[in-house]
Amino acid sequence: FVFGLGAFLVAHLAYLKAYLGDCRRLAPLPLLLALLIGAGLLGILMSKGLGELLIPVTVYALAISAMLWRALARLGTDVPKRSALLAAAGALTFAFSDSLIGIDRFVVKFAAAPYLIIIAYWLGQWGIAASAFSQKPR
Numbered sequence: 721f722v723f724g725l726g727a728f729l730v731a732h733l734a735y736l737k738a739y740l741g742d743c744r745r746l747a748p749l750p751l752l753l754a755l756l757i758g759a760g761l762l763g764i765l766m767s768k769g770l771g772e773l774l775i776p777v778t779v780y781a782l783a784i785s786a787m788l789w790r791a792l793a794r795l796g797t798d799v800p801k802r803s804a805l806l807a808a809a810g811a812l813t814f815a816f817s818d819s820l821i822g823i824d825r826f827v828v829k830f831a832a833a834p835y836l837i838i839i840a841y842w843l844g845q846w847g848i849a850a851s852a853f854s855q856k857p858r
Contacts, residue, residue: 721773721825722773722776725776725777725780726776728780728818729779729780729783732780732783732784732786732787733783733787735787735790735791735811735848736783736786736787736790738852739787739790739791739793739794739807740790742794742799743790743793743794743797743799745793745797746793747789747792747793750788750789750792750793750795751789751793753788753789753792754785754786754788754789754792755785755789757785757788757815758781758782758784758785758788759781759785761781761819761822762777762778762781764822764823764827765777765822765823765826765827767827768826768827769826770826777822780818784814784815784818787811788811788812788815791807791808791810791811791812791848792808792811792812794807794808795808802851802853803851803852803853804851805851806847806848806850806851807847807848807851809847810843810844810845810846810847810848810849810850810851811844811847811848812844813840813843813844813847814840814841814844814845814847814848815844816840816844817836817837817838817840817841817844820833820836820837820840821833821837824837
């Protein structure tokens with residue numbers, strides 16, 4: 721589990737770097753939303769006890785929250801609208817997928833988890849990947 725967490729941490733850091741490449745505005749509202757989502761989920765997971773995974777899961781939650789913040793921060797800027805919308809939707813869907821993993825693993829198992837997780841994961845990845853395009857002038 722920790723190795724998978726590490727691999728996805730690297731992915732979120734790469735997405736974070738890419739999003740910072742075209743938008744560096746502070747964006748307090750997206751920051752607040754990302755912090756609420758990240759802290760809310762981390763609180764749920766911590767309430768059931770994470771044991772020795774507390775630090776790795778906390779670091780991961782910070783990274784995915786930062787990635788989500790920067791994806792949302794691109795909305796309403798000079799970043800092409802389609803790219804910003806796809807990145808925001810992809811980041812939210814990716815965060816949802818990871819939330820399902822945490823809930824299923826640490827809070828309560830549910831039968832549909834594997835299906836919902838992989839569908840949300842692939843939709844999130846598609847949104848993030850589709851947001852990286854060059855817009856040709858008309």
